[in-house]
Amino acid sequence: MPEGILCNKNKVTTLEHLQALLADKSGKQYYQEMNNLDVDAKALWDLVQKTCKSRIRTWLEICTHCGLCADSCFYYLANHKDPQQVPSYKIQSTLGQIIRRKGQVDNAFMQMAMDTAFCKCTCCTRCGVYCPLGIDTGVMFSYLRGLLFSQGFTPWEMKIGTGMHRVYRAQMDVTTEDWVDTCSWMAEENADDWPGLEIPVDKENADILYTVNAREPKHYPEDIAQAAILFHVAGENWTVPSEGWEETSLAMFAGDWEACKLQVESVYAAMDRLKPKRMVVTECGHAYRATVIEGPYWAGLKTGKTPIESLHYVEWVAEALRAGKLKIDPAKKIKEPVTYQDSCNYIRNGGLWEAARYIMSQIAEDFREMTPSREHNFCCGGGGGLNGIGRYREQRNVGLRVKRDQILATGAKLVVAPCHNCWDAIRDLEEVYEIGIRWSFLKPLLINMIEVPEHLKPAE
Amino acid sequence: MYEFVTGPLAWLAFLVFFIGIIVRLVFYVRGLDWKLDRVTYSVNTSYGVRGAVRSILFWLTPFGTHSWRDNPGFTILVFVLHLGLIFTPLLLLAHNIFLQERWGFSLWSMPDALSDVMTIAVIASAVLLALRRIALPEVRIITSAYDYLMLAIAVAPFVTGLIARYAYTHSEPWLIAHVLSGELFLVAIPLTKLSHFVLFFATRAQLGMDYGIKRGGMKSSGINW
Structure with a gap:
């Protein structure tokens, strides 16, 4: 069976597809199907040739195998210094092999590469800071995840996550209505304790556009209320967008670069629509990385910067404390x-x-x-x-x-x-x-x- | 034979070396892609240059980075090896006399005793680095025959040079072996992973630009390598 019903090379673009994946508890069927998923070696090699340029090829070629990356990797340390956890070994035995074999790899190899790319590397990029030659293995693993994704080899939750971004423009099934309702609910819920508290939606020309992680409206709505209270006390002129409010990107973790682009463009469209002065991102690391650091590149913005200045929450807090707000x-x-x-x-x-x-x-x-x-x-x-x-x-x-x-x-x-x-x-x-x-x-x-x-x- | 290896063959080796490293650099830079690498190499230039320079200088300084300081023994071996590999052949008296005779110019030469010490230091550090590859499991697992071959190619001119210098009889075969191994080293630099001779600067500059432009360089004083 070259392509499974759930595990395949197709992108999740419909609610039906997404629901079918969600119904497969723990991805049991998904991973069974993965065992039979064919590798399209030609497509894989074509993609490598198109996207693997001198930066990564040089990293792989000139690695002197000195092993200085070993102690920089928390997985290596946590696993009693298992040599198979050395970053150089992990990347050479996966991405390095794909390139050496010109894409001629099989299903078992791809599953091994997927397991390595997801449970032996969190793309923390610490090893790159410790390599004398500036070889950033975390960046290469992120690239490898993209190759694996293109062939359908991605963990079940990642496949769902990318589908969520495509269908909902959020990592979870939170609709525009859910989001706006949560904002009004939180404003009302806290109105007695904080007179005048508002969560303004789609206010134009605000000083701050506040954007969040979908987990907040979905599971931790009090986080939105807390953000509102702090902006309220600080006297900020702020707003949230009804659409383009989600900063996170499971697509980035999965290596689904198309979905990454779709997601960040929804946020940039909100900037364009509401014309705020600056954006503040909630207390989320990868959300900031995705939308502020990497996002401009996915969206093809030649400045490498978001359309308006963007701050992580800690930047806003530090600024508010310094200014006495x-x-x-x-x-x-x-x-x-x-x-x-x-x-x-x-x-x-x-x-x-x-x-x-x-x-x-x-x-x-x-x-x-x-x-x-x-x-x-x-x-x-x-x-x-x-x-x-x-x-x-x-x-x-x-x-x-x-x-x-x-x-x-x-x-x-x-x-x-x-x-x-x-x-x-x-x-x-x-x-x-x-x-x-x-x-x-x-x-x-x-x-x-x-x-x-x-x-x-x-x-x- | 001596005339041939120090004449046409030497020219060929230098030609491959110089053209090779230029080609490697040009191909490296041409292969950089702002969108794929997600670094605006030609925008935000001042941050990029600052990041690149910091990235190179910190790593060119012995014990200048966390990684160098965390591994003092290795750091000493690496710096001794590389300084010896670069400066011993350039500043060796015999080489400069030869240069003067053949091409009419020479560089400053160091005393023979110093060049002997440096040669022995290069050989010793190469041997210790090879032993390190065997001794440490985290290095052994990523080491292949190719890595030993690289070390051998780099150190061969020093071994043969030392023997040629101190061989009282039959020194000419050693001298020829020395010249040939030196030429092999020159040719190997652009054609093998010894290309890090020049690509070290390229990859360090690239990562420095990445950090300098995109990964926090515009919002901080720069990464503390």
Whole structure:
């Protein structure tokens, strides 16, 4: 059977296709069909020739096999220094082989490559920072994921995720109506405590266009309320778009570059339509990476920048604290030891470590850095889409050990994690390893410690 | 034979070397694609140049990066090997006398004792790097015969040169072997992964531009390599 009903080379473009995939619990049928999926070696090689240019080919060719990348990889460390977890080995035995064999690979190879690309690399790009020749294996694994996706070899949840982006322009089945309703619901729900609180939808010429992660309207609507409260207290002129509100990109994790483009263009269209001055992205690392860092390239914007200036949430918080728009009540600062999880996507790959440090200096009395930290920090263990893939849960949990040990070494019991993936991974590591820690986004912490001007307080 | 290997064959080797490295560089740059690589190489240029220069300079400095500092033994071996590979042949007195005789110019020459030390250091570091490949499981798994061949090609002119210098009798065959191995090294640079002789600068500049332009360079003081 060359092409399965669920597992095939087709893109998920219809609700029916998406529902059929969702009905296949844990992807049982999907993975069975994958065992019989043919590899179109010619198409694979054509794609390589079209898209694999001098940057990646040179990386693969000149790697001197020095092994310096080994210790940079949290998977290598978490797996007792298993040589098969050395980044150079992982990429040479997958992408390297596809190129050496000119695409002549079989089903078993493609499944091995898929497993390697998804559960032995989170595309955290830390190894690239430790390679003397500047070889970024994380970037190559992301590219490999794209090749695998084109042949139908992608984890079940990734196939669903890309379908969600194509059908809903969101990583989850949240419609425009659901989103707008959630915004009004959250504004109403908090109106008594925060007089005058609004979540303005589609307001033109606002100072800030706020965009989110679909998980927030779907599972954590209070996050939207918290964002609204903080903007309200800071006196910001802000809005959310009714369409183009979703920043995330499971398509980026899957390597479905067409869907990546469709998704970010929906956000850029909202910028164009509402003409805000700036955009602020919620506390999500990969959302920022997708829409602000990589997105302009998918959309073909030659400046390499989003149509309007775009900020990660930590940038906005740092700015609001510096400008005095948000004031911290010194008595309410975090007293206990607290550490900060540097997300690969907006710290190492986004350069925002100083904003994060400034925030921590303002809200915590006993801030403790992880070792290593900032752009050298280890991945939380759940990046690159790994948190959401059932097939690799066991390997993901092994990978979490590095983050567990880093957190334990700080002595902190609270971890600030302004990134959905990191937040999930740290929650899960507590569930698996029970080390007695708590974890939090910034918003709930800030709401509990900001000084609220009298006129914004509810009447007694 | 000596005349041939130091005459036409030497010309050929230098021709392949110089044209080869230029071709490698040109093809590398021509193969960069702003959309596929997702780096605006020709826009945001000041950030790109800054990122590229930082990326090269930090890594050219011994112990200048986290990775170098984390691996001090390896760092010393790598720098000794590469400095010796580049500067010993350029500044060797015998080479410069030869250059003066043949082409009428020469560079500053270092004392013979120093060049002996550097030659031995190159050979010793190559041997230690080869042993490292065998000893460390994380290096062994990615090592192939090709990697040893590269080391052998790079170090052969030094071994043969040292023997030719100290062989009291029958030194000419060693001298010819020295010249031939040197020419093999020159030819191998553009044609093998020894092309990192020049592509090191290209790939480092590329990643530096990537970080400098796209991955945070415009919002930070630059990645702390």
